Amino acid sequence: MNSIEIKIENKVAYIALNRPEVFNSFNREMALRLQSILDDCESNDDIRAIVLRGNGKAFCAGQDLKEVTSPELNPGFKKILEEHYNPIIMRLRSIKKPIIGAVNGVAAGAGAxxxxxxxxxxxHEKVSFIQAFSLIGLVPDSAGTFFLPRLIGFQKAQALAMLGDKISAEEAEKMGMIYRCVSLDSFEExxxxxxxxxxxMPTKAxxxxxxxxxxxxxxxxxxxxxxxxKLQIKAASSNDYVEGVAAxxxxxKPNFKGN
Structure with a gap:
């Protein structure tokens, strides 16, 4: 079974974490495969948006703890951070295409x-977010201490990191952690x-x-x-700008080509 599935429809790459039996927690193979798939999505001009989600009941439960407690499999935290999570975060932020995090179930630890x-x-409305690190004696990684205080404020972010509170999707939207909480029935649509x-939309812009x-x-x-x-001048030289003004x-309705 592939640890990650991908399908491309209507110029969208749908990437699904696919270890549902362990709530899509990351092992080394899955982390490296996600990096490779993101690289492919970046270089494929036919892909103009990306959706990242999980299969099964969870979005992602973070690190597979069985891997880090196994004498044979444990890559060590230095390798896990420097070769797994940090490169994933850098790719998510550097790819010049919009990426939707479609959180279909619990998002905990690095998964959050x-x-x-x-x-x-x-x-969707049944989802929860958990900064679970402190509950097992660890600190937030995967840029949690970078993005979370910028999204919801220093005091709230630090409290969530220390206490490991479970936050509902509705609460997450209200505090500005996520863009939107939607009903379970309408989530996929x-x-x-x-x-x-x-x-x-105009992909370059x-x-x-x-x-x-x-x-x-x-x-x-x-x-x-x-x-x-600098970037406005570049945007103004794009074909999509010419099309947008003409439309x-x-x-x-404009017909943007992404160039």
């Missing part, structure tokens, strides 16, 4: 933080509609927006203004 590293996070909407928000985490105001100017003037 991988979800939060996606560009737009949707979850909502994910597909959003993904296909993004796949038909979306990639530039992603780059701007990435850099805004560390840039000064002066640096950010300069980068906005606006002609009062018709």
């Amino acid at each position: 933080n991988i979800a939060l590293a996606c560009d737009i996070v949707l979850a 909502t994910v597909s509609q959003l993904a296909e909407k993004l796949a038909n 979306l990639g530039f927006i992603k780059e701007l928000f990435n850099k805004s985490m560390t840039n000064t105001l002066e640096d950010q203004l300069a980068l906005e100017s 606006f003037i002609e009062k018709r």
